[in-house]
Amino acid sequence: MDLKKLLDSLTLEEKIGQLTMIAPHFFLDSSKTWIAGPLAELGISEDEVFLAGSVLGIGNAEEMIEVQKRYLEKSRHKIPLIFMADIIHGYETIFPVPLALASSFNDEILFQAARVSAKEAKASGIHATFSPMVDLVRDPRWGRVVESYGEDPYMLYRFANVQVKAYQGRSIKHEGFLASCVKHFAAYGLAEGGKDYNTVDLSRLNLHQYYLKGYKGAIDAKAKLVMTSFNIFEGIPATTNQYLLKEVLRKKWKFKGTIISDYASLKETISHGTEESEYSAAVSGVKAGLNIEMATALYMKNLKDAVKNGDVSIEEIDELVMSVLKLKEESGLFENPFIGANPEKEKRLIHSKAHIEKAYNAAVESMILLKNNHRVLPIRHYQKVALIGPYTNNPKINGPWSWHGDRHVNQTLYEAFKKSFRLVYSDDSFDSNIEKLKSSDVIVMAMGESQKESGEAHSKSNIKLDEQQIAYIKRIKALTGKPIVLVLFNGRPLDLSDVVNHVDAILEAYFPGTMGSKAIAHLLSGKQNPSGKLTMSFPRSVGQVPIYYNHLNTGRPYASGGEYVSHYLDLEEKPLFPFGYGLSYSNFKYENVQLSSDKMKLNETLTISVDITNDSYVQGKEVVQLYLRDHVAKVSRPVKELINFKKIDLAPNETKKVIFEITKKDLEYYDHNLNLRVDPGKFSLFIGPNSEELIEKEFILE
Numbered sequence: 001m002d003l004k005k006l007l008d009s010l011t012l013e014e015k016i017g018q019l020t021m022i023a024p025h026f027f028l029d030s031s032k033t034w035i036a037g038p039l040a041e042l043g044i045s046e047d048e049v050f051l052a053g054s055v056l057g058i059g060n061a062e063e064m065i066e067v068q069k070r071y072l073e074k075s076r077h078k079i080p081l082i083f084m085a086d087i088i089h090g091y092e093t094i095f096p097v098p099l100a101l102a103s104s105f106n107d108e109i110l111f112q113a114a115r116v117s118a119k120e121a122k123a124s125g126i127h128a129t130f131s132p133m134v135d136l137v138r139d140p141r142w143g144r145v146v147e148s149y150g151e152d153p154y155m156l157y158r159f160a161n162v163q164v165k166a167y168q169g170r171s172i173k174h175e176g177f178l179a180s181c182v183k184h185f186a187a188y189g190l191a192e193g194g195k196d197y198n199t200v201d202l203s204r205l206n207l208h209q210y211y212l213k214g215y216k217g218a219i220d221a222k223a224k225l226v227m228t229s230f231n232i233f234e235g236i237p238a239t240t241n242q243y244l245l246k247e248v249l250r251k252k253w254k255f256k257g258t259i260i261s262d263y264a265s266l267k268e269t270i271s272h273g274t275e276e277s278e279y280s281a282a283v284s285g286v287k288a289g290l291n292i293e294m295a296t297a298l299y300m301k302n303l304k305d306a307v308k309n310g311d312v313s314i315e316e317i318d319e320l321v322m323s324v325l326k327l328k329e330e331s332g333l334f335e336n337p338f339i340g341a342n343p344e345k346e347k348r349l350i351h352s353k354a355h356i357e358k359a360y361n362a363a364v365e366s367m368i369l370l371k372n373n374h375r376v377l378p379i380r381h382y383q384k385v386a387l388i389g390p391y392t393n394n395p396k397i398n399g400p401w402s403w404h405g406d407r408h409v410n411q412t413l414y415e416a417f418k419k420s421f422r423l424v425y426s427d428d429s430f431d432s433n434i435e436k437l438k439s440s441d442v443i444v445m446a447m448g449e450s451q452k453e454s455g456e457a458h459s460k461s462n463i464k465l466d467e468q469q470i471a472y473i474k475r476i477k478a479l480t481g482k483p484i485v486l487v488l489f490n491g492r493p494l495d496l497s498d499v500v501n502h503v504d505a506i507l508e509a510y511f512p513g514t515m516g517s518k519a520i521a522h523l524l525s526g527k528q529n530p531s532g533k534l535t536m537s538f539p540r541s542v543g544q545v546p547i548y549y550n551h552l553n554t555g556r557p558y559a560s561g562g563e564y565v566s567h568y569l570d571l572e573e574k575p576l577f578p579f580g581y582g583l584s585y586s587n588f589k590y591e592n593v594q595l596s597s598d599k600m601k602l603n604e605t606l607t608i609s610v611d612i613t614n615d616s617y618v619q620g621k622e623v624v625q626l627y628l629r630d631h632v633a634k635v636s637r638p639v640k641e642l643i644n645f646k647k648i649d650l651a652p653n654e655t656k657k658v659i660f661e662i663t664k665k666d667l668e669y670y671d672h673n674l675n676l677r678v679d680p681g682k683f684s685l686f687i688g689p690n691s692e693e694l695i696e697k698e699f700i701l702e
């Protein structure tokens with residue numbers, strides 16, 4: 001396809017149309033209410049709808065085919081629509097939410113989740129997914145921590161890289177592959193107070209040192225699109241921010257793909273107070289290099305005049321449009337406008353045995369055993385089990401951004417428990433029969449947040465379980481004295497300080513998706529062995545937020561002791577559960593940590609090894625974590641930073657040697673002039689099962 005020839009054949013209106021994304025219903029619904037309602041709000045005519053170049057979301061393959069058909073019938077230029085949607089953790093087969101998936105610390109789990117998502121979504125006619133979301137998150141009050149991999153920049157980079165490759169494969173036109181759009185660029189997770197859409201303020205140093213790492217992982221994997229975020233950076237909305245979009249993305253990172261706004265984020269620059277009108281916002285979008293405006297029509301309504309007034313050149317418009325045409329060509333749309341959409345295949349793939357199995361494996365590996373006193377778990381087959389709490393019969397465990405996921409497909413915990421345990425009692429009221437509970441050997445309490453307390457626009461100032469649940473847990477423990485296993489469904493780290501000492505075991509399930517209940521039953525029964533680890537610190541109190549493991553030392557670190565050090569008078573220093581923490585039914589011993597040398601030259605590779613023994617009778621998986629500390633640098637560096645991890649599988653009493661290689665790349669950091677550098681001097685390596693239980697080895701970089 002000669003794209004230049006095609007571009008030159010377009011009218012200015014048609015070019016501008018390619019820069020606009022609207023919902024699919026605009027192509028289907030020509031009802032008067034629609035025209036007087038959403039269409040009027042959008043401010044464009046029915047004819048202009050058929051100039052738009054891309055579609056936000058789609059119901060299924062049949063709907064995509066219908067929309068594309070109607071569009072092409074009316075289109076003079078016959079450039080097919082491209083369909084994009086939020087397939088964040090599954091299309092119909094729903095995987096655990098990203099904060100849970102990351103807790104598997106298993107690249108293959110992340111890879112398979114993206115592969116299944118891509119196969120099912122592509123068969124429904126979707127050509128791009130607004131995933132991965134790699135906003136660095138350190139504040140559990142923010143509703144969207146559920147969509148991120150967590151608080152560690154290295155992990156964000158690594159898993160973004162894995163998932164983009166899984167979505168896109170060798171070509172996004174191939175069956176079962178689609179384009180990846182990394183979001184939200186940039187630093188959206190730093191919203192003040194954890195309040196969604198709130199102000200973001202950080203230095204360029206911290207932006208480059210920590211907050212950009214996840215997006216870079218996606219760009220290095222050749223993500224085709226980048227979505228701008230709702231927030232400002234240095235006072236300018238990301239959607240019109242030339243430093244972010246031109247200096248960083250285009251010039252420094254050489255990104256050649258397509259930049260798309262978030263929902264109405266171009267229009268919201270007016271609300272931010274950096275644009276006086278829709279006209280000026282449209283011009284600023286073009287000047288920043290924004291290729292597609294999502295869900296509003298400022299480009300459509302203003303750019304023709306902007307060209308006429310000389311505020312925007314036709315060359316600038318052409319450059320923006322060319323990127324969209326290239327994306328459509330790469331997607332195979334010019335060869336086949338209905339590429340991917342296949343109703344029969346869609347039905348065959350959705351909830352297929354293979355996909356369900358992958359969702360089950362992901363759920364099993366994503367859950368974190370936070371407490372297991374007196375080996376209450378696993379529950380023995382002969383034990384009489386009671387299951388109570390609001391999630392006993394609640395199938396709504398898919399979590400936010402699971403649009404298509406049909407919760408009716410989900411087993412409830414009760415249904416799963418019936419198949420795994422000697423279930424003697426269950427109820428989901430807050431008024432359980434105490435005598436019946438006393439006749440059980442162990443009580444499982446299924447509690448947590450509703451899905452509606454998590455996700456976009458769902459930030460919370462209080463991150464405890466609700467009062468009723470806290471009181472219920474305390475009451476049941478006090479009245480029965482039985483071992484209590486708390487199973488948590490939630491979309492953020494919670495403040496568990498009120499209940500942690502009233503329960504004997506805690507399994508963190510987050511929102512585990514289609515196979516969550518079965519995975520929980522198998523983990524509690526010992527059919528599966530927990531292996532997940534936290535990727536966000538669990539604070540002791542919301543007053544401790546932000547709290548994250550890779551913090552700076554400060555001039556008066558708590559560890560130095562005494563009164564005049566950095567601490568709270570009324571709270572312990574450490575989080576309740578730290579980054580990287582998670583228990584197993586196995587008992588892993590770390591021995592014989594060895595450095596290949598205690599000196600390293602810049603061009604050399606240093607290795608560190610450790611012998612891990614599964615000192616138990618239970619096969620288990622362990623996540624061996626490697627952290628680094630740069631003791632002296634041009635800027636203050638974290639007391640430790642994750643630089644690698646390996647998840648290993650050990651048979652009972654088996655020992656494996658785990659080896660990590662350290663190169664110059666692992667030691668690099670940005671100085672205050674934003675130069676990437678490494679300085680000679682003392683470094684520490686730490687190896688262990690979480691960010692606190694670590695064995696330290698020092699070396700000198702010469």
Ligand code: GLC
Pocket residue numbers: 086130183262263456
């Ligand atoms: C939403 C979200 C973004 C999503 C987009 C399209 O507002 O911020 O993550 O991809 O709109 O649904």
